[in-house]
Amino acid sequence: MEKTISEQCKLIGEHPNSSFFYEWLESVDEPVTENKKHRHLSEKKASREFAIEQISDWIVKHHIDEKRIKRLKKKREEILDKYGFEEYVKKQTLLPTVDKTKKGNGTEIILAEYLQETTKLNxxxxxxxxxxxxxQAMKGDDVLLLNRENLYEKVIIGESKFRTTPSKAVIEEVTKEFAKEMRLPLSVTFLAQKMSDFGDEDLAESLEDLNVTLHDGKVPIISVGFLLSNHNTTANVNRHLVSNNPNFVFVSLGIEKPEELIAMSFDLAEEKLKRGNDE
Incomplete structure (x- = not known):
């Protein structure tokens, strides 16, 4: 018998059947209605420590480029005193120290890594x-994914939110830009500028051309809302989610004490930087 593919899978791909996200999270695609496409994720038992280890690595990767990491390792060799190096890293302010920014960035990172895994886009x-x-929080799209080899295949944009407790208000906040019509991505020109900075003028020009084509409605745009909150998240999303955009999917991740997941992941990321990330 042929497997039925959910509308959520058609838009953002299947939940991984191996790798980190398979080990960490259960996934259920809720029944689709005319105004609702919802995938809810939940944490598998005894997987929190495993998740923190991986997320801490992603936090470092998303905030700090490889050249700066190499400079830090070089500095560690020069500063032989352990506590002297830890103080040096602390003064660099490589990662956010403000709680609200940690929660926002951490949630964005989880969504970005999840959608890369499910969509295979870049x-x-x-x-x-x-x-x-x-x-401070950054302006622009929280997540913007494309196929580097074929920019016109599709574009996925994501908006992420963290809340210790879910509410109707935050669900409406996530969906307000996506719910009624297809919103254009905000960050394509930012990507083009960065590609130019990296010396990839061909890709920069292609991205600028894509930005024009997107305004003509000729490229599929998939919008994804994401809420990381507590164990009541799924029920609240099912109760309050309303969207008239056929290409909009809401992904919720409801876990116990979500604030601890983010705080402990950032603490471990900071610790890895202080010890040179190689012990």
Whole structure:
């Protein structure tokens, strides 16, 4: 018997059947209605420590480029005193220290990594590396995914939110830009500029051309809302989600004490930086 593919899978792909997200999360695609496409994720038992380990690595990767990591390792060799190096790293302010920004960035990172896994599309730039103030939220698309080999295949944009407790208001906040009509991505020109900075003028020009084509409605745009909150998240999304955009999917992740997941992941990321990330 042929397997039925959910509308959620058609838009953002299947939940992974191996790898980190399979080990960490259960996934259920809720029954689709005319105004609702919802995938809810939940944490598997005894997987929290495993998740923190992986998310901490992603936090470092999304915030700090490889060249700066190499400079840190070089500095660690120069500063032989362990506590002297830890103080040096602390003063660099490589990661956000503001709780609200940690929660926002951490949730964005989880969504970006999840959608890369399910869609097999590309995150061309780790945008958090280019935030001029690490403790402030960045403007633009939280997540923007494309096929590097065929930019016109589809575009996926994502909006992520963290809330300790879910509410109707935050669900409406996530969906307000996506719910009624297809919103254009905000960050294509930012990507084009970064590709030019990296010396890839061909890709920069292609992205600029794509930006024009998107305004003509000729490229599929998939919109994804994401809410990381507590164990009541799924029920609240099912109760309050309303969208008239056929290409909109809401992904919810409801776990116990979500604030601890983010806080402990950032703490471990900071610790890895202080010890050179190689012990």
């Amino acid at each position: 995150l061309l730039v780790y945008r958090l590396r280019y935030n001029t103030n690490v403790n």
